[in-house]
Amino acid sequence: MAGRPAEPEVIWARPERAGRGPRPAFSRADIAAVAVRIADAEGIDALSMRHVAAELGCxxxxxxNYVPRKEDLYELMVDAVSAEYDLSDPTGDWRADMLALAHQTRALMHRHPWLPRLMSPVYGFSPNALRYLEHCMTCLDPLKARYGTKMELIASVNGVVTTYVANEIATAERTRSLPWSPEQEQGVRIAYLFSQVATGRYPRLAAAFAEDSGPIDMDAVFERALTRTLDAFAD
Amino acid sequence: MAGRPAEPEVIWARPERAGRGPRPAFSRADIAAVAVRIADAEGIDALSMRHVAAELGCxxxxxxNYVPRKEDLYELMVDAVSAEYDLSDPTGDWRADMLALAHQTRALMHRHPWLPRLMSPVYGFSPNALRYLEHCMTCLDPLKARYGTKMELIASVNGVVTTYVANEIATAERTRSLPWSPEQEQGVRIAYLFSQVATGRYPRLAAAFAEDSGPIDMDAVFERALTRTLDAFAD
DNA sequence: GCGCACTACGTACGGTGTACGTAACTACGA
DNA sequence: TCGTAGTTACGTACACCGTACGTAGTGCGC
Structure with missing residues (x-):
């Protein structure tokens, strides 16, 4: 019989090695590593159970037997890449520490573009997520505020980063699913946008596009969003 | 030959009715309505081209012929529900107007739980999205700021709402894909969380959980997040 | 009124997650 | 020490999915 239980279960609570039977050929870490490699290299849509199994050679x-449902594979992957955080000692400046963590998250998501899509609040308590959360809390020790407020701060910062990077990635990742280049598509979309704005039905949008004729510095936008978020919690 | 072009194309630029040939049996609005109904009632995973076609009776x-790729169906759906916004005249109080819009967005996403997942920045310029954007800009007329800043404000508010509601929905929508109830699963997850916190490895998390022993008022959390975001742009 | 662009749609291909049955294996209880 | 129970391994099969392609039939523009 396969390992699929009828009862709910968290994969982290399930022991990696059961008492009886042949010793497992792979560890959870092996499986997660293979899955991450596939998703990084070929895109999240190319990640199938068959593909992972083939790469593992089983x-x-x-x-x-290792992963009861594909969703659990996702959970393993998210936890695995969460281990890439550098959680060295806080500096004592909580704003600087949170900013640095936000930039780490952004870099992490660029290394693993599938992360924003797979991250789910229900995975929020995987082992490495707990380590990360505790570390954030430690960084926030200098901030005089209730724990609840600190939690909201962490959630807000992560929300900003996730939203922002998801948008960054969305355009880039389209290459994978489209038969044409994203530049071509963007050209067509912008042409349509201009044709609409030119109708005069959207005077304020027209003015906005006229104001920022050049390309927008998205890094600066990101930085401002982060700063504003942190400022909102300043004591 | 099917309607699939090798060239990139925006569905909005493609005319609904071509000159030659039999008159189309359905309008884009018909198709979008059926797709929305299916996704609302049976979940986004039950939305397949076959399903939509069957419901349409073709x-x-x-x-x-109407929708070259499934992704275009998504785009139609997002635009269709964007028409549900009540964009009546601004009050002159931009904070109140933006807050009301944010609440509309949240309600919209609760009516259509698939919205956060399907919304993509690349769809950002569909007809109803343009109407919405222009309306936001009109609400922000009283705010003395550059258009670029106003755009960032709109993006920030929508980011907060999307992040928050996506989290709200994620747990609820799990019912569809799981063989057990979300309450059962949550119970198991919380049990694991407690077992981990009880190890003493996460003292600050332990303190945080001890502080908020009762259930958290998530509506209040949402409201605070919105207020903080708007405050960051106050003139 | 001719021709062509369009609509309609059946079939088929290569993929997906995963239920189920069977065979081999090992650690534990007797 | 020896069953035996529970685990691992895995082939097969099912019900889906998106969509490429080919073939008819239809009606507008010339």
């Missing part, structure tokens, strides 16, 4: 259904 | 491949 039958497709054998994988289900 | 062959699967006929649908591809």
């Amino acid at each position: 039958g497709t259904m054998s994988l289900y | 062959g699967t491949m006929s649908l591809y």
Whole structure:
């Protein structure tokens, strides 16, 4: 019988090695590493149970002994890349520390463009997520505020980063699913946008586009969004 | 030959009715309405081209005359529900207007739980999205700021709302894909969380959980996040 | 009224997640 | 020490998915 239980279960609470039976050929870390490699290299849509199993060198259904459902594979992956955080000692300046963490998250998401899509609040308590959360809390020690407020701060910063990077990535990742280049598509979309704005039905949008004729410095936009978020919690 | 072009194309630039040939049996609005109904009632994972075509009463491949790719169906859906916004005249109080719009967005996303997942920045210029954007800009007329800043404000507010509601929905929508109830799962997850916190490895998290023993008022959290975001742009 | 661009749609291909059955294996209880 | 229970391994099969392609039929523009 396969390992699929009828009862709810968190993969982290399930022991990696059961008492009886042959010793497992792979560790959870092995599986997560392979899955991450595939998703990084070929895109999240190319990540299938068959693909992972093939790369591991085992039958497709054998994988289900380790990972009851594909969703659990996602959970393993998110936790695995969360280990890439550098959680060295806080400096004592909580704003600087949170800013640095936000930039780490952004870099992490650029290394693993599938992260924003797979991250789910229900995965929020995986082992590495707990380490990360505790570290954030430590960085926020100098801030005089209730724990609840600090939690909201962390959530806000992560929300800004996730939203921003998801947008950054969305355009780039379209290359994978489209038969034409994203530049071509963007050209067509901008042409349509201009044709609409030129109708005069959107005077303020027209003015906005006229104001910022050059390309927008998205890094600066990101930085401002972060600063504003942190300022909102300043004591 | 099917309608799939090798050239990039925005569906909005493609005329609904071509000159020659039999008159189309459905309008884009018909198709979008059916797709929205399915996604609302059965979840986004149950939305397939076959399903939509069946509900419309036509062959699967006929649908591809109207919608070249499934992604275009998504774009139609997002635009269709964007028409549900009540964009009545601004009050002159930009903070109140933006707050009301944010609440509208939240309600919209609760009516259509698939919205956060399908919304993509690349769809950002559909007809109803343009109407919405122009309306936001009109609400922000009283705010003395550059258009670029106003754009950032709109993006920030929408980011907060999307992040927050996506989290709200994620847990609820799990019911669809899981063989057990979300309450059961949450119970198991919380049990694991407690077991981890009880190890003493996460003292600050422990303190945080001890502080807020009762259930958290998520509506209040949402409201605070919105207020903080708007405050950051106050003149 | 001719021709062509369009609509309609059946079939088929290569993929997906995963339920189920069976065979081999090992650690534990007797 | 020896069953035996529970685990691992994995082939097969099912019900889906998006969509490429080919073939008819239809009606507008010339």
